[in-house]
Amino acid sequence: MMLSASVSAIRVSHIAKRFGKRDALRDITFDVAPGEVFGLVGPNGAGKSTLIRILSTLVRPCAGTAFVGPHSVTDAPNAVRRLLGVVPQAHTSDPHMSVEENLRLFAKLYEVPAAKRRQRIPEAMEAVGVLEHRSTPVKNLSGGLRRRVEIARALVHEPAVLILDEPTSSLDPVSRTNIWSVIKTLVRDRGMALVLATHYMEEAESLCDRVAILNTGRIVALDSPGRMKQALRKNDVIDLVFEEPGQQRDWAAALSTLPGLVSIAQAPSGVTIESTNGFRTLQALSCHVEDQQARIASCSMRPITLNDVFAHYTSNLGAKA
Amino acid sequence: MWKTLAIVERELWRLARRPTLIVMALLLPAIQLLVLGYAVGGDIPELRVAVVGDDPVIQLLVPDSAEGRSDAEALRGIRFQSIDAARQALLAGEVHGVLAIPRDLRAEAVRIEVDSADKFLADAMVDRVTSALRRYDLAIAPELLAQTTNLNVTEVFGQVPYIQYLLAGVVSLAVFMMSTVGGGITFVDDKVRGVHEGYLVTPITTVQLVGGFGIAGVIKAALAGICLLVIGSVLADLPSIMALGQFLRLSIVVAATACALVGLTFVMIVRAQDLFWPRAMFAVANTALYFPSGALYPTDAFPEWMRVLSYVNPFYYSVHALRAVMLRSANLWQVQADLGALLLFAAVAFAIVVFAFKRTL
Numbered sequence: 001m002m003l004s005a006s007v008s009a010i011r012v013s014h015i016a017k018r019f020g021k022r023d024a025l026r027d028i029t030f031d032v033a034p035g036e037v038f039g040l041v042g043p044n045g046a047g048k049s050t051l052i053r054i055l056s057t058l059v060r061p062c063a064g065t066a067f068v069g070p071h072s073v074t075d076a077p078n079a080v081r082r083l084l085g086v087v088p089q090a091h092t093s094d095p096h097m098s099v100e101e102n103l104r105l106f107a108k109l110y111e112v113p114a115a116k117r118r119q120r121i122p123e124a125m126e127a128v129g130v131l132e133h134r135s136t137p138v139k140n141l142s143g144g145l146r147r148r149v150e151i152a153r154a155l156v157h158e159p160a161v162l163i164l165d166e167p168t169s170s171l172d173p174v175s176r177t178n179i180w181s182v183i184k185t186l187v188r189d190r191g192m193a194l195v196l197a198t199h200y201m202e203e204a205e206s207l208c209d210r211v212a213i214l215n216t217g218r219i220v221a222l223d224s225p226g227r228m229k230q231a232l233r234k235n236d237v238i239d240l241v242f243e244e245p246g247q248q249r250d251w252a253a254a255l256s257t258l259p260g261l262v263s264i265a266q267a268p269s270g271v272t273i274e275s276t277n278g279f280r281t282l283q284a285l286s287c288h289v290e291d292q293q294a295r296i297a298s299c300s301m302r303p304i305t306l307n308d309v310f311a312h313y314t315s316n317l318g319a320k321a
Numbered sequence: 322m323w324k325t326l327a328i329v330e331r332e333l334w335r336l337a338r339r340p341t342l343i344v345m346a347l348l349l350p351a352i353q354l355l356v357l358g359y360a361v362g363g364d365i366p367e368l369r370v371a372v373v374g375d376d377p378v379i380q381l382l383v384p385d386s387a388e389g390r391s392d393a394e395a396l397r398g399i400r401f402q403s404i405d406a407a408r409q410a411l412l413a414g415e416v417h418g419v420l421a422i423p424r425d426l427r428a429e430a431v432r433i434e435v436d437s438a439d440k441f442l443a444d445a446m447v448d449r450v451t452s453a454l455r456r457y458d459l460a461i462a463p464e465l466l467a468q469t470t471n472l473n474v475t476e477v478f479g480q481v482p483y484i485q486y487l488l489a490g491v492v493s494l495a496v497f498m499m500s501t502v503g504g505g506i507t508f509v510d511d512k513v514r515g516v517h518e519g520y521l522v523t524p525i526t527t528v529q530l531v532g533g534f535g536i537a538g539v540i541k542a543a544l545a546g547i548c549l550l551v552i553g554s555v556l557a558d559l560p561s562i563m564a565l566g567q568f569l570r571l572s573i574v575v576a577a578t579a580c581a582l583v584g585l586t587f588v589m590i591v592r593a594q595d596l597f598w599p600r601a602m603f604a605v606a607n608t609a610l611y612f613p614s615g616a617l618y619p620t621d622a623f624p625e626w627m628r629v630l631s632y633v634n635p636f637y638y639s640v641h642a643l644r645a646v647m648l649r650s651a652n653l654w655q656v657q658a659d660l661g662a663l664l665l666f667a668a669v670a671f672a673i674v675v676f677a678f679k680r681t682l
Contacts, residue, residue: 056522057522058522058681058682059681059682060681078524081522081523084522089515091514094516097338101331101334105327105331106519108324110524
């Protein structure tokens with residue numbers, strides 16, 4: 001099912017959602033063009049899944065409008081569902097049914113005629129590389145293969161827009177790379193619009209034409225990964241790794257006085273410091289480490305990545321300049 | 322329609338792949354049929370009564386008491402010298418009653434003290450002693466026979482042992498068990514695991530989705546009921562229900578029961594978000610609906626308020642109709658009111674489910 005090039009695949013305008021007293025989404029606006037791969041990135045709780053669920057007609061927004069193709073998610077949800085292929089975060093395939101049976105069930109639910117089912121189901125299995133497992137019950141598949149089944153299931157009706165909610169979360173690096181390869185092939189071969197929610201920056205950088213960074217329910221940045229990095233390229237990034245992990249909070253106050261500091265973000269075993277003048281910041285940092293007789297494993301300066309862009313917009317350890 | 326059938330197909334495949342669900346749904350009713358059927362409602366072969374009083378009368382009243390047993394009335398007399406000693410035996414549970422026989426039966430009444438802590442035994446004791454007194458009257462004054470109004474009892478449907486009486490109830494229970502185990506709990510389990518999220522993003526309507534789960538639930542529950550009919554015909558020694566006509570009529574009543582009970586189950590779980598709620602509800606519903614339905618004991622013996630409640634209890638109509646077809650060979654016309662009530666209950670229940678079903682998360 002293809003959309004005409006003149007209609008946005010997705011058009012979201014001033015969407016807001018509250019759960020009780022908590023604002024999950026505030027004033028979200030963006031468009032996705034047909035054939036575009038659009039990334040939604042943000043830390044846990046940023047509102048990615050809520051936004052995905054609004055687009056998938058699973059949650060009603062409190063304010064604003066959202067359209068998939070020409071159809072409103074609130075006024076014509078069934079028309080929207082026909083255009084969408086959705087891969088939710090949870091495993092939603094029936095574990096007791098085989099791969100092919102799951103796909104057949106969903107093809108019927110998406111009203112795919114019997115003749116087309118016979119053609120599309122093997123195609124979808126082939127596209128994601130699970131054809132050889134067609135008769136295997138889903139419960140007997142690995143996490144990565146299950147995820148592929150979910151993607152295949154979302155493809156059987158040839159949707160105009162594919163929505164993937166954290167498709168590689170909890171997968172090992174090899175399975176993750178395999179899923180990326182599947183997604184790249186799908187985008188190249190099928191030309192559908194794709195919305196990808198993720199908190200892996202390398203995933204967004206590798207797959208997406210444009211990325212919206214969400215933080216506490218707002219879009220804090222929206223552009224192509226390249227342009228986002230370009231915008232911050234004038235800054236330097238310093239990675240400070242502690243010998244003993246878990247000291248990030250203790251250091252936050254001391255580091256906040258460093259010269260040229262833009263932001264400080266937590267990293268797995270240290271902090272990532274963004275600075276307008278990396279050499280001055282590094283010099284001051286060395287003095288501070290020496291004064292404190294602190295034990296650090298390494299301290300290095302490097303070019304900016306999308307991870308740093310993400311940290312720049314979502315960091316809550318240090319104030320932005 | 323095809324989408325509804327796709328859901329039905331999926332649910333039935335799941336049942337076929339997990340036959341333990343059928344076993345679980347049938348186990349409790351089958352055990353109940355066996356245990357209650359054989360434990361309750363059987364004849365008490367021997368009641369022990371302490372007898373105090375005049376020897377010749379005792380011989381007539383409780384014959385063969387010297388040998389310790391009256392075969393005719395299954396009343397075993399045990400002689401005591403004093404009323405106090407007899408009462409001690411009653412308190413100790415050695416006898417079920419104390420029978421005090423005066424010297425002159427024309428001047429004084431026979432007195433019986435019964436173990437009223439056990440109403441069943443006490444009532445049986447009074448019945449048997451009353452029969453013994455009547456026999457005694459006829460023995461000493463046969464001319465009374467001419468003056469006595471006799472009662473000839475005809476058991477129209479033959480002698481029905483309690484296990485056969487119970488069968489209608491346990492078939493309904495099997496239907497309910499499958500509605501809950503194979504329908505309600507599986508539905509909520511899928512919801513908790515996120516499987517439903519997969520359905521909700523497809524263009525299936527609420528009516529189609531509820532219809533799919535409902536039809537699948539009814540088929541599964543009716544299958545469980547029919548399985549128990551077959552098992553029950555053997556356990557309760559009631560082969561007549563396997564005759565084609567009667568079996569078909571019973572299957573129709575079972576299907577109507579399944580419609581009502583699956584509807585009831587889905588009303589209870591349609592908004593449930595975890596498994597705690599349905600498990601608790603099903604246990605309560607089992608007690609609140611099954612026991613007062615007349616499955617174990619006639620509803621005519623219930624207090625007025627309980628009888629009124631039974632009119633909104635689908636189990637009541639199910640048990641009533643199944644028993645009528647099983648034991649009285651009733652035709653469908655004769656149980657039309659029960660079938661109508663079950664189908665009306667199902668229609669109202671499914672209307673509530675469609676209204677309450679959340680198409681969003």
